[in-house]
Amino acid sequence: ARLVVLVSGAGTNLQALLDACRDPAYGAEVVAVGADRDSVEGLARAARAGVPTFVHRVKDHSSREEWDAALTATCRSYQPDLVVLAGFMKLTGPAFLAEFGGRCVNTHPALSPAFPGMHGPADALAYGVRVTGATLFVVDAGVDTGPIVDQTAVRVEDDDDEESLHERIKVAERRMLVDVVGRMAREGFTISGRKVRFGSEAR
Numbered sequence: 001a002r003l004v005v006l007v008s009g010a011g012t013n014l015q016a017l018l019d020a021c022r023d024p025a026y027g028a029e030v031v032a033v034g035a036d037r038d039s040v041e042g043l044a045r046a047a048r049a050g051v052p053t054f055v056h057r058v059k060d061h062s063s064r065e066e067w068d069a070a071l072t073a074t075c076r077s078y079q080p081d082l083v084v085l086a087g088f089m090k091l092t093g094p095a096f097l098a099e100f101g102g103r104c105v106n107t108h109p110a111l112s113p114a115f116p117g118m119h120g121p122a123d124a125l126a127y128g129v130r131v132t133g134a135t136l137f138v139v140d141a142g143v144d145t146g147p148i149v150d151q152t153a154v155r156v157e158d159d160d161d162e163e164s165l166h167e168r169i170k171v172a173e174r175r176m177l178v179d180v181v182g183r184m185a186r187e188g189f190t191i192s193g194r195k196v197r198f199g200s201e202a203r
């Protein structure tokens with residue numbers, strides 16, 4: 001399966017995918033990496049792996065809609081089977097969803113439906129939950145609301161701060177992402193309502 005991965009930052013989730021894809025048995029290859037900003041480590045990781053990169057910054061387009069259309073067109077040009085948002089900090093728009101809806105996944109560093117949005121680890125700490133984690137879901141028009149593909153739990157330790165908790169979540173998140181994207185690539189998947197099933201009837 002062909003993967004396009006979109007990043008905004010450090011790209012450790014991307015790196016985990018790039019590493020997994022070196023094994024042909026994994027069943028996927030990263031064919032391009034896109035970002036919404038320049039000079040992020042995620043783009044450097046792609047370049048080091050010999051993967052083509054592209055950047056679409058919102059501010060270089062006359063409107064959010066044009067940005068969305070440009071991002072969609074560039075992703076389409078790489079003919080992905082699956083688009084993976086890996087720490088991509090922008091909400092994709094209607095054009096993107098029309099093209100890639102049902103075959104775009106994202107991860108969120110909390111156990112959905114708890115703590116959606118930009119501050120999952122901090123919000124979990126502030127609330128005082130003792131278990132949080134990460135969620136892999138199929139992107140829809142909402143913020144971290146799409147059908148859940150998988151979740152992984154992480155304990156909150158007494159001395160955690162936002163950074164230590166997020167780092168521990170990210171270890172579990174990367175493992176889940178690599179496992180689940182590999183399965184999606186090898187087995188295909190179907191979505192009916194909010195249920196995501198792996199399986200052959202998918203493609």
Ligand code: GRF
Pocket residue numbers: 007008009010011012013014042086087088107108109170173
């Ligand atoms: C991940 O925890 C992701 O869920 C969150 O931001 C982090 C990105 O990490 N939205 P990285 O860029 O993959 O290292």
